Amino acid sequence: MVKSIAKKEFISTLRDSRFMVLSAAVLLLLLAATIVGLHSYKQQQAERELAQTTVNEQFANAADRHPHRMAHFGSFAFRPKSSISFLDFGLDSFTGASVFLEAHRQNSANFSQAQQSASLIRFGEMTVAFVLQMLLPLLIIFLCFGAFTQEKETGTLKLLLSQGVSLRQAAWAKVLGYSQVVALVVAPSLVLASILLFSAGGFEPASNALLRMLLFVVFYLAYFFIFIVLSVVVSALHQRSSTALVTLLAIWISCCIFVPKATANLGATLYTTPTKAQMDADVHEEVAKGIDGHNEQDERAEALKQELFKKYGVNSLEELPVNFDGIRMAAGEEHSSHVYQEHFDELTEVFEKQNSISVYAGLLNPYLAVRHLSMGMAGSDFEHYIHFQNKAETYRYNLAQGLNNIQATRLQYGDKTTRLSNSTWKEFEPFRYEVPGTGWALCNHVVSVVALLFWLLLVCVGGFKLIENINVV
Amino acid sequence: MRIFRILLTYEWLNFRKDRGLQLLTVLTLVAGLYGIYYGTTEVERQRNNIEALDLLTEQNVEEMKEKFPGEADAGDIGYYHSTFAVHHPDSWAGLSLGQRDVNPFYIKLRLLNLQSQLYDTENVNPLKVLAGNFDLAFVLVYLFPLLIIALSFNILSVEKEQGTLPLLLSQPVSLPLMVGAKLSFRLLLVLGLALLLSVVAMVWARVSPDARVTLWLAVVVLYCLFWFGVAFLVAALQKNSAFNAISLLGIWLLLAIVIPALLNVYVSVKQPVPQALALTIKQREVVHGGWDKPKQETLQQFFARYPQYTDTTEIKERFVWRWYYAFHQLGDMAVEDLASDYLHSLQARYDMVQQLNVLSVPVNVQGIFNAVAASDLPAHLGFLQSATDYHTSLREFYYPFLFNQVPFTHADFAVEPRHSFTASPDYGVGLNGIFKLGISVLLVYVVGLLLFRARSAT
Numbered sequence: 001m002v003k004s005i006a007k008k009e010f011i012s013t014l015r016d017s018r019f020m021v022l023s024a025a026v027l028l029l030l031l032a033a034t035i036v037g038l039h040s041y042k043q044q045q046a047e048r049e050l051a052q053t054t055v056n057e058q059f060a061n062a063a064d065r066h067p068h069r070m071a072h073f074g075s076f077a078f079r080p081k082s083s084i085s086f087l088d089f090g091l092d093s094f095t096g097a098s099v100f101l102e103a104h105r106q107n108s109a110n111f112s113q114a115q116q117s118a119s120l121i122r123f124g125e126m127t128v129a130f131v132l133q134m135l136l137p138l139l140i141i142f143l144c145f146g147a148f149t150q151e152k153e154t155g156t157l158k159l160l161l162s163q164g165v166s167l168r169q170a171a172w173a174k175v176l177g178y179s180q181v182v183a184l185v186v187a188p189s190l191v192l193a194s195i196l197l198f199s200a201g202g203f204e205p206a207s208n209a210l211l212r213m214l215l216f217v218v219f220y221l222a223y224f225f226i227f228i229v230l231s232v233v234v235s236a237l238h239q240r241s242s243t244a245l246v247t248l249l250a251i252w253i254s255c256c257i258f259v260p261k262a263t264a265n266l267g268a269t270l271y272t273t274p275t276k277a278q279m280d281a282d283v284h285e286e287v288a289k290g291i292d293g294h295n296e297q298d299e300r301a302e303a304l305k306q307e308l309f310k311k312y313g314v315n316s317l318e319e320l321p322v323n324f325d326g327i328r329m330a331a332g333e334e335h336s337s338h339v340y341q342e343h344f345d346e347l348t349e350v351f352e353k354q355n356s357i358s359v360y361a362g363l364l365n366p367y368l369a370v371r372h373l374s375m376g377m378a379g380s381d382f383e384h385y386i387h388f389q390n391k392a393e394t395y396r397y398n399l400a401q402g403l404n405n406i407q408a409t410r411l412q413y414g415d416k417t418t419r420l421s422n423s424t425w426k427e428f429e430p431f432r433y434e435v436p437g438t439g440w441a442l443c444n445h446v447v448s449v450v451a452l453l454f455w456l457l458l459v460c461v462g463g464f465k466l467i468e469n470i471n472v473v
Numbered sequence: 474m475r476i477f478r479i480l481l482t483y484e485w486l487n488f489r490k491d492r493g494l495q496l497l498t499v500l501t502l503v504a505g506l507y508g509i510y511y512g513t514t515e516v517e518r519q520r521n522n523i524e525a526l527d528l529l530t531e532q533n534v535e536e537m538k539e540k541f542p543g544e545a546d547a548g549d550i551g552y553y554h555s556t557f558a559v560h561h562p563d564s565w566a567g568l569s570l571g572q573r574d575v576n577p578f579y580i581k582l583r584l585l586n587l588q589s590q591l592y593d594t595e596n597v598n599p600l601k602v603l604a605g606n607f608d609l610a611f612v613l614v615y616l617f618p619l620l621i622i623a624l625s626f627n628i629l630s631v632e633k634e635q636g637t638l639p640l641l642l643s644q645p646v647s648l649p650l651m652v653g654a655k656l657s658f659r660l661l662l663v664l665g666l667a668l669l670l671s672v673v674a675m676v677w678a679r680v681s682p683d684a685r686v687t688l689w690l691a692v693v694v695l696y697c698l699f700w701f702g703v704a705f706l707v708a709a710l711q712k713n714s715a716f717n718a719i720s721l722l723g724i725w726l727l728l729a730i731v732i733p734a735l736l737n738v739y740v741s742v743k744q745p746v747p748q749a750l751a752l753t754i755k756q757r758e759v760v761h762g763g764w765d766k767p768k769q770e771t772l773q774q775f776f777a778r779y780p781q782y783t784d785t786t787e788i789k790e791r792f793v794w795r796w797y798y799a800f801h802q803l804g805d806m807a808v809e810d811l812a813s814d815y816l817h818s819l820q821a822r823y824d825m826v827q828q829l830n831v832l833s834v835p836v837n838v839q840g841i842f843n844a845v846a847a848s849d850l851p852a853h854l855g856f857l858q859s860a861t862d863y864h865t866s867l868r869e870f871y872y873p874f875l876f877n878q879v880p881f882t883h884a885d886f887a888v889e890p891r892h893s894f895t896a897s898p899d900y901g902v903g904l905n906g907i908f909k910l911g912i913s914v915l916l917v918y919v920v921g922l923l924l925f926r927a928r929s930a931t
Contacts (some may be wrong), residue, residue, distance in 0.1 A: 029731070036738050043745070051750040058758060063765045073761045076754065091599040094575070098750060100589070100757070108594045111749040113741070114575045114602065115594070118823040118850045119843050120740065120836060122572075122605050123733030130734065138726070142719060242627070242634070242714040249722055253619055258504075261611070264604030265511055275522045276596045277557065277581055281529050351598040358600065382600050417791060 001165050002173040009147075009177025019143060023185045026131065026139050030189035033128045034087070038196055041086035044113075048078040048097060056430035064419040067411070068329065071403040074102035075431060077392035079109070082379025082435045083209050084216065087193055088129030090380025093121065099389070101396035101431070103333065103403070106340050108276065109389060128193060129374045132186070132220050133367060134256050137227045140182060141248040144231035147174045148470075149241040157472055171232055171467045178228050186224070190217055211438040216377040219452065223370040226455045233463035236470050255367040263361045263368070267354035274347065283336075283343050290335035291328065301328050317413045325415075326408025333400050341393070348386055355382060362451035369451035376445045379435050383444040387436055395431045402428060476646055480654035488662070494624060498666065501620045505612045505670035512567040512608035513678045519562050519578050526557045526579055534886050547874030547881040548794020551584030556867070558582055558860035561895040563847040565685060567678040568671075569610035569839075571848025575602050580860050584871055586801040587864045588756040588808050591857060592749070609674045610842040613667060613693060614835050615729060618700045621663055622721040625704040627714040628655045634714060649925065652708060660701055667693045685845050688903050695910045696838050702917030709924035732833040736826065744822045748815035752808050759807040763800025775799035778806065782876035795875040802868070816854055823850045827902060834913050837906050844902035852896030863892040 013019055055076045062073060077099045085092055096109025114121050124130060148171075151157035160170060194213055198206065231248055238244035291300040308320060308327065317324045362369030375381035411418055442449070488494060537545075537554050558580045566573060577595040605611065629652055632638040641651060671693055675686065707720050763771055768788045776783040788796055805812075830837040843849035870890055874881050 040738070040741065047747055047750060051754060054754055058754075063762075065765070069761075069764055073757070076757075078750070091603055094597075094599040094602045096594055098753060100753070110592045110594055110753070112575070112594070114572075116746050116749065116819060116822070117737070117741070118826045119571045119839060119848075120733055120737050120826045123737065123836065123839075124730055126731075126734035126738050134730070135726070138722075145715070242718070245715050245718055246623075249718060250623075257615065257619075261604050261607050262507075264601045265607040268598065268601045269511065269514065272518070273596050273598060275525070275579075276577075276594070277526055277529055277579065278522075279596065280581070281532070347596055351600070354598050355600045358604070382598075385599060 001163065002169050002176070005160075005165070005170060005173030006177035006180070009174050010180050013143060013177070013181045022139060022142060023181075026135055027185055027189065029126075029135065030128060030131050030186070031192065033126050033131050034189055034193050034196065037086035037089070037127050040089075041081055041083075044097070045081050048080060051076065051098070052078045052080075052431070059428065059430070060422075060426050062422055062425050064422050066416065066419055067326075067403040067407040067424070068103070070425060071103035071329075071400050074100060074396070075399060076100055077388075077395060077431045077433070079388050080433055080435075082384065083197060084212050084378045085380045086197075087127065087216065088374045088378035088380055089125050089127050090129070090375035090378055091382060091385055092380040093125060095385045099392045099396075101392060101399060103329075103400040104336060106337075106344070106393060106396070109392075128189065129371075129378070133223075133371055133374065136182070136186065136224060137252055137256065137367075139185065140178070140224060140227045141231050141245070141252060143181060144174075144178050144228060145235055145245040145248050146241045147171075147178070147232045148236040149238050149244045152239060152472075153241060161472060167236075167467050167470065167472070168464055171236065171464060174232050175225075175229055178232070179225065182224050182228065186220070208435065208438055212377045212379070212441065215438065215442070216374060219370055219373045219377070222452050222456055223366055226366050226452075226459055229459040229463050233459065233466055236467045255365045259361060259365050260358065260368055260371070263358040264354075267357035270357070271350050271353045273350055273354075279343055279347060283340050286339045287336045290339070291331045294329075294332070301331075304328065304331055320413065323408045323411050323413050323415070325413060326404045326406070326411065329407065330401055330404040333397070333404060337393075337397050344389075344393075351382065359447050362448050363454060366452060366455045369448040369455070372448040373445050373452065376441045376448075377438075379441065381441075381444070384435070384441070388433060391433055392431070399428060476644075477650065477654050477657075480646070480651065481658050484655060484658035488658075497620060497623055498662065501612070501616060502666060502670070504607075504616055505609065505666070506673070508607055508609040508612040509567075509670065509674040509677055511606070512570055512610075512674070515570060515574070515606070515608075516562045516567040516678070519566075519573065523559050523561060523579060526559060530556050537886070538883050544880035544882055546794060547871050547879070548797065550881050551794070551798065551871050551875075553583075555581050555583045556889070556891065558856070558863050558892040559894065560853070560856040560859075561893065563895055563898065564678060564680045565846040565898065566848050567846075568608065568674050568680070568689070569842035569846040569848055570606040570608045571610075571843035571846060572850055572853060573848045574606060576850075576853040576856075578856075582860070582864055582867065584798060584801075584867060586756060586760050586804040587861060588752060588805050588812060589760070591860060591864075592753070609670060610839060610846075612670070613696065614839050614842070617663065617667060617697060618725050618729065618835075620666075621659070621697065621700040621704060622718070622725060624659045624663065625656060625701065625708070626717040626721050628652060628659075628704070629708045629711060630714040630717055633711075648929065652705070652925075656701055656705060660697070663697050663701075664694060667697055684900070685898060685903075688900075688907065689842075689845060692838060692841050692903075692907055692910065695907065695914050696834070699834055699910065699914045699917060702914055702921060706917050706921035706924060709921050709928060711928050728833045729835040733836050736829050736832065736836065740822055740825050740829070744818060744825055746815060746818045746822070748811050748818065752811040752815060755811065756804045756808045760801055760804030763797075763803060766800075768796050771796060771800045771803060774803055774806075778802070779872065779876075782872060784876065795878075798868075798871075798875060816857065819850060820854055827905070830906070831909055831913075834910065837909055837913075841903050841906035841910070844899040844906070847896035847898045851899060855896050856894050859894040860892070863890065866890045 059073075059075050062070065065073070079095070079097050081092060093113035096112050098111055099109045100107045148157065151160065161167065197209060197213060230251070234248050234251070235244045238247065291304065292298050295301065304327065305317065305324060308322075308324065309315060312320055314320055358368055359372060362372060372381065376383070406420065406424065410420065533555055537550060540553065541549060560578045562573065562578070574597065577593070579595075580591060580593065582590055632641060642648065668690060671690060680686070703724055704721060707717050707724075772788075826836070827840065830840055840849070867890060873879060874885075
């Protein structure tokens, strides 16, 4: 009986021309978003790869220079896009693409897509994730709002129940039928997306991409299922189709339009972001209390000098087996990087606190939960951005220290003119960024996973309990 | 007229009984007030942050005076001393924050080459800017249409579904009059709310009371009229409530979300901006190449731009500041074309949106609001130009010290140029936008009336 009800819902939906037109439109948008997403992913990725190769070659083929000159010449880190990010741009359009890596200084990530756009970009971007998160629930609402109200209005619900079917069974059957319809709408595009993903080939291991894609699909299926059951439950609780529809639309508006913006803004109001200017000034002030690599008269440099004298049993800088210039630079770099990292971590913490409002709101709003998970799997969330920034900073630090070490070991004290042959620069590995593993990405979103599971449980247990108790007149 | 008034009173009584609609209206009011609060506090925060920059500059100057007691080499000052180019928010910015959260509102500048400093970004939480600003413009552009839809999706259909329509029409009331009265009541309610919020925002933000007051209010009225027109158009189809609700929300979705997203894709494909990365790479290569080139060659190129400092004596020292700043200047000159290309491409993107916004009334209206508040891309481009000019003036201030080899004294800090910029509102975009909006409003009502006629005829 359950099977035949499900089949009836499935077939009668396919016969509904209005629904077919709407789902064709959604399907078309999904396909368009897939192709558009892939196009802009490839374009940006090519731009960044070209830029990265250029600067790597520039570094390896730089002229014969003094190592500290080379440390100021520095390098760039261009953020490669994760290969699934074409399905969900997430924060990628709002985060910088390029970081200049030089000695003594940590630079901001510059040139985000949003800065290169008019305010039009704030209306949202056409991605697969956007269609799946916002439009699919609407399609589901349209599909399911009459699930019970229509039967009530035509009086067929009583007939149905007189066949010995319980309300719970009928509800399950309807959910099953609608799930099949939704699967029919999203499957083609998800299959296409997977094929494109693996034929395009990213820079990360295929297994990582596969696992991420798989979870991406699973989270969305759970999300759709939640909306299907929710819609059926709301339909069962109403007597008239129109009121059920209005209720569902109100839920959609608050979940997908109102709450996401409100929680993000609330977070920013509650936890104040320090300005970069203030942060730089604080870092500068704190660094000034430590050793200054460029200042020979510095007190702490003096202490370091005495320490080295004791260690090597000598009395003058010239007698030292190592070049004190390089040692002093390295000590300065170590100190300033440490101070910067502390402030950067504090800033990240402020952002995380701001974001936590939206993350925990996922418990009240499945849209937010799936949005965070989707970005997480696509590698375009906040954590991936910070991960990249930290990797870029680590590379910058190692580069600067590597060059300081060369200065300390291969040049004489006080030597500011010797230029090392350019083969020296080839000793340095170019910047390479790897997207972290799926497990790491998932761990950042435990709350969102819990929120999604909570919602599944809530609609399946609580929702069906509500349906059992409705009044069939 | 008397019947019209009776109908209005009847609607008022109906509204007073409908808890749902009242709740929705109150919610919109609260959202509007929060939007005003958020917008004004955000602008206040930016103002305070800009003010704090003065203190940072002052501290920096004190540090310089301590570090270089007595006469200093201007080269040292140019290297260690920094000032800020600042982009003050317009008094209207709180009503429509636009891109002011994405683009930095200040740029820290040293005498070094400009192109490596001009595009530095502010600390921005990407998740926050992705979610967007909950300002008054958002409430008006996004939420008010939803309120209008909720209030009027069933004006005609509900009477049919409750069976009260034949009853009503048996009275001396024509169908258009009835629909007109119902819409008028809702229009009064919504306009009252929208105008009230706008005025509250203007007072709260203490906007400069100029022509923009009229422009803003006119846009608000026309925009609400547009959405009532859409509701009227759908009502003219005389379908059931469920159909109306879905169609109206579908139109909203199309105009406020789907078309803008598609436009954004179109614009970024049509007008790519590959110059940014190329520019940032090239300026570094040229600046650092300066160390390896013969000093005289660098200076000759520099003197071509600044002939007043031409000096043929050969530099014998390993390092002098004037040569250092000369090759920094050359770094900027090498990417001048790329930089201006980059800014022009960004402007072209904006212009393209301005042309295409006829396709979506919400995009047009958001554009007007941002133009009025001077918070969109052109305002930022104006700021970048102004910051560039400021950097040039800094160079012109320091170069005489460097090239004429005049020592820099503590007193000279006081006469160093300072920067301040406030973008001016774009009335052109505002008026053009309101013209397009007017046409859109006219169009929906004409189509709606024609549909009504056609429906009643059959």
